[in-house]
Amino acid sequence: MYQAPRGTTDILPQEQAxxxxxxxxxxxxxxxxxxxxxxxxxFEDAGLFSRSVGEGTDIVEKEMYTFEDRGGSKVTLIPxxxxxxxxxxxxxxxxxxPQPVKLYYLTSVFxxxxxxxxxxxxxxxxxxxAIGSDDPALDAEIIDMAWQFFRSLxxxxxxxxxxxxxxxxxxxGYLAALKDYYAKYTDKLCADCKIRLARNPLRLLDCxxxxxxxxxxxxxxxxxxxxxxxxxxxxxxxxxxxxxxIPFAVNHRLVRGLDYYTRTVFEVQPEVEGxxxxxxxxxxxxxxxxGLGGKPTPALGFATGIERIISNLKKQNIAVPPLLGPQVxxxxxxxxxxxxxxxxxSILRRAGIAVIEAIGNKSLKAQLxxxxxxxxxxxxxxxxxxxKTGTVILRDMTAANQMTLPTNDNYASIYTYIxxx
RNA sequence: GUGAGUGUAGCCCAGAGGCCUAAGGCGCCAGGUUGUGGCCCUGGAUAUCGAGGGUUCAAAUCCCUCCACUCACCCCA
Numbered sequence: 111m112y113q114a115p116r117g118t119t120d121i122l123p124q125e126q127a128x129x130x131x132x133x134x135x136x137x138x139x140x141x142x143x144x145x146x147x148x149x150x151x152x153f154e155d156a157g158l159f160s161r162s163v164g165e166g167t168d169i170v171e172k173e174m175y176t177f178e179d180r181g182g183s184k185v186t187l188i189p190x191x192x193x194x195x196x197x198x199x200x201x202x203x204x205x206x207x208p209q210p211v212k213l214y215y216l217t218s219v220f221x222x223x224x225x226x227x228x229x230x231x232x233x234x235x236x237x238x239x240a241i242g243s244d245d246p247a248l249d250a251e252i253i254d255m256a257w258q259f260f261r262s263l264x265x266x267x268x269x270x271x272x273x274x275x276x277x278x279x280x281x282x283g284y285l286a287a288l289k290d291y292y293a294k295y296t297d298k299l300c301a302d303c304k305i306r307l308a309r310n311p312l313r314l315l316d317c318x319x320x321x322x323x324x325x326x327x328x329x330x331x332x333x334x335x336x337x338x339x340x341x342x343x344x345x346x347x348x349x350x351x352x353x354x355x356i357p358f359a360v361n362h363r364l365v366r367g368l369d370y371y372t373r374t375v376f377e378v379q380p381e382v383e384g385x386x387x388x389x390x391x392x393x394x395x396x397x398x399x400x401g402l403g404g405k406p407t408p409a410l411g412f413a414t415g416i417e418r419i420i421s422n423l424k425k426q427n428i429a430v431p432p433l434l435g436p437q438v439x440x441x442x443x444x445x446x447x448x449x450x451x452x453x454x455x456s457i458l459r460r461a462g463i464a465v466i467e468a469i470g471n472k473s474l475k476a477q478l479x480x481x482x483x484x485x486x487x488x489x490x491x492x493x494x495x496x497x498k499t500g501t502v503i504l505r506d507m508t509a510a511n512q513m514t515l516p517t518n519d520n521y522a523s524i525y526t527y528i529x530x531x
Numbered sequence: 532g533u534g535a536g537u538g539u540a541g542c543c544c545a546g547a548g549g550c551c552u553a554a555g556g557c558g559c560c561a562g563g564u565u566g567u568g569g570c571c572c573u574g575g576a577u578a579u580c581g582a583g584g585g586u587u588c589a590a591a592u593c594c595c596u597c598c599a600c601u602c603a604c605c606c607c608a
Contacts, residue, residue: 113599168606172532190608219608224532226602235608302605318604367607388608415608443566476561478568493566507568 117223117231128420131430132263136216136236139259143251145212145238150194152218156184162193162398164369166310173221187220190368191237192395192411193402199241200404209242210409216416228418237392237413244396244408246343249374250350256378256390256412257356263419264428267381268389271361272351274344275312275332277372277396284335285311295325315363331362340373347374370395374410380422389422390414436464438528439481443474443493450492450517454502457521463528482507488528504528 114120121129140147156176163169175187188194195213198204204211216236223229238255240248253270260268276284288311296304300319307314315326336344351358358376366375375393392412399407423430438458442451448471455467466486468477474491481489491503491512504524505512515523 116599173606221607223606224604225600226604229607233608237608313606316606390608413608418608441567473561474566475568480568482568489568491567495566503567505567510569512567 115231117225117229119230125420127430127433128423129416130433131423132236132416132419133216135259135262136214139255139262140214140238142258143212143238143255145214145240145255148195148198148213148215150188150191150198150215150217153185153187154194154197156186158193158197158402159186159189162196162370162402163190167367167369169221169368173223175220175222188217189221190219191215191217191235191413192239192370192398195237195239195411196241196399196402196404196409199407200399200402205242205405205407210240210248211242212238212240214238228415228421230417234416235413236416237411239409239411241399241409242407244343244394246346246374247350249343249347249394249410250354250356252392252410252412253351253358253376254354254356256376256392256414259414260378260390263423265380265422265426267426269379269381270356270358270376271364271379272348272358272374272376273332273361273364274336274340274347274373275365275371275375276336276340280335280337280340281372284330284332287330287335288312288314291330292325298322298325312365313367315365326363329363332365333360333362343373366391366393370398370401372396376412378414380425389418434464436466436484436486438463438465438488438490439477439484439486440465440467440490440492441474441477441481442468442491444497446497447492447494450497450502454490454492454521454524458525458528461525463525478505478507487531490524506531 156174159174160170165171169189174189176184178184195215199211199213214237216234218232219235220232222231225231238252240252253272257268257270275281289307292299292303292307292311292314296307298321299307300317300322302319303314303317303322306317314322315329317323317326333341333344348358348360361377364375364377365371366377371393373394373396375391377388377391379387379389390412391414392410394408394410396408397406399405399409440451440455442448451467455465458465466481466484468480472480474493478489478491487506487508489505489507491505493503496502496514496517500518501514501516502524503512504515504527515527517524
């Protein structure tokens with residue numbers, strides 16, 4: 111028997127109300143903040159990600175779905191959205207538009223990982239990017255937008271963490287200080303941290319190993335090593351967030367796993383956490399566009415996982431509006447009545463009424479049972495009697511009563527009644 | 532990639548070597564007289580007991596291998 115590939119899921123009809131709800135809030139918030147939609151390909155040239163996300167990151171090192179296509183090109187199913195958006199910005203000359211350019215996307219992303227709660231090999235990300243300005247007001251807007259997005263979904267009890275990890279001027283100095291500090295504790299570090307110290311010192315800070323906590327807690331802080339412009343940028347950002355009344359906590363141990371981040375990084379998480387707690391994150395990437403071959407262009411963005419949003423909606427018991435179902439079910443008894451059913455269904459649908467007609471010559475009882483199971487309010491019943499007298503029965507399943515209506519007016523009275531309900 | 536747990540019908544699950552030609556609940560289908568749903572009652576269908584091998588007179592039950600799923604780590608949405 112075939113199963114959905116590991117780490118992928120089918121989104122069944124019963125789940126769709128959550129997806130429509132989230133999609134609608136996405137369209138809404140983007141419209142409010144002036145972000146326009148961009149759709150990027152599901153796969154890209156493999157080199158795009160090693161150059162942007164970073165050669166040494168887990169995503170590039172062990173999680174990419176990369177393969178050669180029939181023409182010998184090396185391609186990768188996109189593991190994130192930012193690189194593609196930046197590629198599109200450069201490719202289509204979007205620097206000719208008034209800056210910053212504001213774009214959002216909603217797309218599948220793919221990472222070859224061991225699945226677990228809140229983690230999949232294919233999942234969906236909503237992300238948005240503002241390209242072409244280093245104004246901290248833009249950082250504030252991006253963060254505010256994320257915060258308002260989650261609020262519009264009715265989330266409460268979310269935490270916003272913020273940090274600044276500097277730029278290419280000041281980061282090297284900080285990394286050196288961090289390494290010096292950690293060098294004193296090499297024998298006390300967990301195995302993973304020993305590797306991090308050599309390969310990716312920033313990641314030392316978010317180690318979850320208990321024995322490493324006190325060491326990480328009193329490690330040098332990136333904000334103490336910021337150059338003047340970065341320090342100024344970070345303090346302006348915090349001031350703006352204060353104006354916006356966005357509650358945030360500076361977390362000195364917040365670093366993010368993608369190499370392209372500079373200056374501002376931030377994350378949103380639910381208060382009560384399970385294994386995978388982060389529901390969204392983002393930051394500034396002032397060197398990325400240039401690194402991909404564009405002109406030096408400061409930018410920043412945010413991304414969030416739809417599956418994690420939905421799982422948190424459920425955890426917090428947040429109700430979503432139900433999808434609209436059919437309004438009318440047409441049941442029949444006899445062949446003449448079946449012909450009439452087919453005609454009536456068509457007439458009602460053309461008039462904009464959602465109709466399910468009975469299919470398969472079942473007993474009237476079975477047909478009405480189906481209408482009931484589907485939760486359809488109105489049932490039209492057509493039988494030999496009705497054909498003879500030129501009428502149909504219109505039954506209100508909720509009120510459990512019914513009436514007889516004429517059909518010689520080309521079903522106008524049926525239509526009028528249903529629309530009036 | 533590492534570690535732990537679990538695999539019995541569409542779903543939840545009973546079952547601990549022979550009484551299992553596998554129980555129950557939900558759901559599904561059909562009936563409860565003449566053309567009418569929801570509650571109730573009755574009946575029915577659906578399980579190569581994850582796969583393969585082994586032990587045994589006898590295996591869903593014990594052993595081994597594999598596979599899948601779940602959870603956690605790494606990392607991330």
